[in-house]
Amino acid sequence: MKNFFVFFLLIGVFYSSIAQEEVKVPFSVAISAHINKYNQRIDEAYEDNDMERATFLFDSLVDNHLKGTYMDNFQVNQLKGESLSLNSFEKPIYLVTYAAWCVPGIGEIPAFNDLVERFHDQIDFVVLFWDTEENLKSKADDYSEFAHLVYVDEKSNQNSYIINKLKHALGFPMTYFMDPDKKILDIRKVITHHSSESLSNSYNIHFNSLSKGVSLLIADLDTRPPEEKDAEMVTEDLSKPTGPRDDRTEEERRIDEEYEKYRREKDSLKKLRDN
Incomplete structure (x- = not known):
């Protein structure tokens, strides 16, 4: 019984350490996942001559998806x-x-x-x-x-x-x-x-x-x-x-x-x- 307890304790520590370890997302992966949606919306903003909206969309892409990624x-x-x-x-x-x-x-x-x-x-x-x-x-x-x-x-x-x-x-x-x-x-x-x-x-x-x-x-x-x-x-x-x-x-x-x-x-x- 004691051995089982130690085993599950070690498993818990192992997975906890993995969860705490930062996942390094490459910049190329992040931008590939989000750029098409961004481009579609910003094109619409430019068509409407809405520069404020276009700026907001760019900032949103950077803040929500690109900051914290790692440059390839x-x-x-x-x-x-x-x-x-x-x-x-x-x-x-x-x-x-x-x-x-x-x-x-x-x-x-x-x-x-x-x-x-x-x-x-x-x-x-x-x-x-x-x-x-x-x-x-x-x-x-x-x-x-x-x-x-x-x-x-x-x-x-x-x-x-x-x-x-x-x-x-x-x-x-x-x-x-x-x-x-x-x-x-x-x-x-x-x-x-x-x-x-x-x-x-x-x-x-x-x-x-x-x-x-x-x-x-x-x-x-x-x-x-x-x-x-x-x-x-x-x-x-x-x-x-x-x-x-x-x-x-x-x-x-x-x-x-x-x-x-x-x-x-x-x-x-x-x-x-x-x-």
């Missing part, structure tokens, strides 16, 4: 050196997908470069061009030397299944935020604005948007066990960009203040939990 490993090409895999990046990843024919806002790349210069020790900033080597070469000088510029030429790429999901399912330009284990923390569309915006306004718009992604990655690093973090990592104040910020509108200033309030409240709650 795939090969990318460098301008210099051999090809490398996504898994070769060991830091949190700020991945931007682009193509040479995309026209960024005038302040987008300067804002991106400023963040790269300040945080490349903590984050791997990867700009992935769905393009040829020659087309990437024409854009390389625009980016910081600390950004990882890579490309995928579909004609020669062997990872077509994940390329199809990354490029064709969600489109581009798009940003993916991943922790060091390639767990997706968020996916966001690259913000756009009217081409008539001044350099200063464009810079401010993009810095505010891009810096929130950096904050997300830094915040995730702060929640990791001490042994997983670099002791020399220092979190900077993202509310102070190095570029021009003298001509913010009242609306932009209000948004900045709300975001700073949110960050302070979040930091306070974290300190309370830690204590």
